Amino acid sequence: MPSLPTHQGPNQLFQAQQAKIAFNLAHVDAVVYLVDAADKERFAESKKELDALLADDSLATVPFLILGNKIDIPYAASEEELRYYLGLSNFTTGKGNVNLADSNVRPLEIFMCSVVRKMGYGEGFKWMSQYIK
């Protein structure tokens, strides 16, 4: 694997991270994307990186589980807010058992969670598991 350059500016580091991601995406069953729901100032950055993954051809059919973490913090974003700020309002495909097998639709959902409180992510992983072949 190519090593990442060190002592680079933010843009070069971002590009290097993208290159590393692209290099690693040969066999991916699913993507779990963890967002800090309490850090609203970084939602734009989270959206940018998520958009790059969603645009990656090798992930076109791969289920995406978006976890909005830290909901134990009172000022954390709600699921609706996170959906809006990540630009996913028209792209989530539904919780529960939604059969997407005969469609070209990539499974994508948001589940809110608190890793420290051990809550929320179990439902997300259960949702995702139905789409892993």
Ligand SMILES: Nc1nc2c(ncn2[C@@H]2O[C@H](COP(=O)(O)OP(=O)(O)OP(=O)(O)O)[C@@H](O)[C@H]2O)c(=O)[nH]1
């Ligand atoms: N309150 C709360 N804290 C959490 C939760 N999950 C992780 N943390 C804490 O978040 C801290 C990790 O820092 P983050 O800033 O979230 O992540 P990071 O990857 O280190 O840093 P960034 O890439 O800058 O976001 C640790 O102190 C964890 O204990 C959670 O569900 N609730």
